[in-house]
Amino acid sequence: MRVLAAARHPGAAEAVGPVAAELRRDGHTVRLIGVRNDTPDTKVHGGSASVFERSGLRSKDLREAGYGGDVVDLPAEFADALIDSFRPEAIFVGCSLDETGEHMGIEEALVQAGDRHSIKTVQMIEYWDVWRPRTEPSFASTYTALDDLTRKVLEARGVPAGSILVTGHPGLDMFAETPETRKSDRCPQPGIAGERSLGYFGQAADSEGNPDNPTTLGWTLDALPPRDRLVFSKHPRDDRSYSEALRDSGRGITARCSGDELLGDVDICVTHYSLMGLKAALLNIPTVNILPDGECTDIRALCGGFPLSLLGGSQEAHTPDELRELLAGPLEGNASGLKRALNVDGESTHRVVQQVIEG
Numbered sequence: 001m002r003v004l005a006a007a008r009h010p011g012a013a014e015a016v017g018p019v020a021a022e023l024r025r026d027g028h029t030v031r032l033i034g035v036r037n038d039t040p041d042t043k044v045h046g047g048s049a050s051v052f053e054r055s056g057l058r059s060k061d062l063r064e065a066g067y068g069g070d071v072v073d074l075p076a077e078f079a080d081a082l083i084d085s086f087r088p089e090a091i092f093v094g095c096s097l098d099e100t101g102e103h104m105g106i107e108e109a110l111v112q113a114g115d116r117h118s119i120k121t122v123q124m125i126e127y128w129d130v131w132r133p134r135t136e137p138s139f140a141s142t143y144t145a146l147d148d149l150t151r152k153v154l155e156a157r158g159v160p161a162g163s164i165l166v167t168g169h170p171g172l173d174m175f176a177e178t179p180e181t182r183k184s185d186r187c188p189q190p191g192i193a194g195e196r197s198l199g200y201f202g203q204a205a206d207s208e209g210n211p212d213n214p215t216t217l218g219w220t221l222d223a224l225p226p227r228d229r230l231v232f233s234k235h236p237r238d239d240r241s242y243s244e245a246l247r248d249s250g251r252g253i254t255a256r257c258s259g260d261e262l263l264g265d266v267d268i269c270v271t272h273y274s275l276m277g278l279k280a281a282l283l284n285i286p287t288v289n290i291l292p293d294g295e296c297t298d299i300r301a302l303c304g305g306f307p308l309s310l311l312g313g314s315q316e317a318h319t320p321d322e323l324r325e326l327l328a329g330p331l332e333g334n335a336s337g338l339k340r341a342l343n344v345d346g347e348s349t350h351r352v353v354q355q356v357i358e359g
Contacts, residue, residue, distance in 0.1 A: 001357050004088035006033040006048075006106040008071070010236070011275050012094025013048035014171035015126035017055050018349045019092060023356065031086050032059040033106055035071050037236065044204070044237050045072050045105065048094070062106065072103040079106075079113035091121040092356050093140075099206050101135045112138050122356050125150055126169045127275055128307045129299040133157050142359060144352045147342050149307045156302050165355060168348030175282040175339070176346035195227045198327070199266035200252075201259055201276035204237035211272035214240060216290045220270050221249040223324035231266065233259045233276070268331060270323075273306065281313035281338050286331030289314050290323060313338040 005020045007013040013034060020030045034049035036042050052059040062071060067078050091114045093107040107123070114121035115138060123140035125131050128150050131143075143159055144167040145151045151164045200220050202213045217232065224230055230252035232242060246252045255262045259276050263269070269280035269287040273296055281287045289306055300306055308314045312334045317323035338344075 001028045001090060002086065002088045003028055003030045003090045003092055003356060004033075004082060004086055004110065005030055005092040006110055007051075007094035007096070008035045008046060008048055008105045008107055009094070009096035010047040010051045011126060011130070012096045012107065012124070013051035014275075015124045015169055016048075016092065016094045017052055017057050018170040018173065019124070019352050019356065021055070021057060022349050022353050026353070026357075028357065031082075031088070032057060033065055033082075034059045034061050035106060036061045036063070042071055043239070045103075047236060048096075072098075072105045074104050074106060074109040076109070076113065076116075079109040080116070082110070083113055083117050083119070088119060090356050090359075091119055092352075093121070093123050095123055095125050095130050097130050098132060098134075101132055108134070108138070111140050114141070115139075120359055122352070122359075124170070124352060125154060126171065127278075128153055128303065129273070129296065131157065131159070139163065142355055144355055147307075149303050149310070153299065153302050165351075166343075167351040167355065168343050168345070170349035170352055172279075172282065172342070172344050173346045173348050175279070175335075176344050178283060178335075195229055196225075196267040197265060198224065198228055198230045198268045198270060199233060199255075199262050199280075200230055201233045201262075201269060201271040201274055201280075202235045202238055202242075203272055203274045204235045205240065211290075211295060212292070213238065213272070214242065214245065216272065216292070217242060217252075218245055218249075219290065219320040219323050220327075221245065221251050223320065223327050224251050225328055228327070229253075231255050231262060233262050235259075235274070268327070273308075277314060278308055281308060281333065282335055282344065284333035284335035286333050287314035288323065288326055288331070289316050291316050291318055293318060308338075311338055311341040313341075 007016040020032045023030050034052050035046035036049045037046035049061045121140040122142045125145045143164045233255045269285050271277040277287050
């Protein structure tokens with residue numbers, strides 16, 4: 001089978017990449033398209049290309065595929081040209097958050113092109129709040145979803161129920177056999193047997209400046225128990241400055257490695273609602289989601305709370321005092337329970353592949 005696959009953001013690439021790799025191993029022809037983030041325009045809107053490169057996946061970015069314009073305003077003619085030149089039998093794309101509902105990135109463009117050309121389209125929804133309705137509705141043939149909560153959110157936002165299949169996240173297959181004994185298991189309480197290393201994992205801001213990482217990084221630095229240290233992982237698409245807050249506190253440093261690499265060296269994860277929190281929890285790293293009033297209100301209303309904490313994978317802090325109280329006491333992970341809740345069994349990639357090739 002000939003499959004045209006694409007992703008725009010790094011998170012989407014982490015879900016699309018393993019599927020593209022397995023399809024190729026099984027003898028299918030996959031043309032994989034990513035988006036770089038090495039220009040002022042693509043820094044905010046791209047990032048998938050580097051994920052594919054780090055994974056050793058052969059791919060083309062939009063420029064190599066012949067497009068040099070705005071990466072979130074692709075014309076229909078470009079998507080049609082991709083289809084005419086490659087003649088795919090199926091299209092598989094990720095889902096990159098678009099709060100406006102108006103962007104036309106590579107994923108949205110290929111979903112619409114698939115509909116115009118009567119080609120099956122499969123879209124991977126790898127996180128609870130990543131899919132938003134478009135101002136001009138268009139739907140993939142099939143949606144492969146992280147879990148039942150993701151399915152519930154998709155249905156509530158207008159996706160036809162019959163087109164949603166819960167498969168799990170292909171990028172999380174690697175956690176199925178991950179040992180759950182962490183450095184934090186030897187140092188469960190602050191100030192006992194040495195310092196704890198706390199990783200604060202930032203996120204890119206939306207049009208209203210949320211999540212407010214500069215404020216909550218300050219909360220976290222203020223809440224650190226005396227012998228703990230903080231390592232700050234700045235999101236690659238975040239252009240805000242944190243050097244002053246880190247310098248003034250004298251308690252934190254900026255990570256010199258990727259967020260995924262940093263996970264191997266932290267005892268506690270603090271974040272707003274990023275995918276890094278989910279990854280940390282699956283590694284049995286105690287995780288705290290900072291969710292001030294007014295943040296994630298829609299997803300919390302749809303699910304009855306923030307999904308990761310509902311599934312037992314994290315604890316929530318809504319105020320500086322709540323964060324201080326959590327960090328002052330022992331924190332424990334719950335990777336086993338979370339893996340069961342998300343069906344992290346190492347087979348998600350295979351389940352998505354079956355949808356792409358069979359439907």
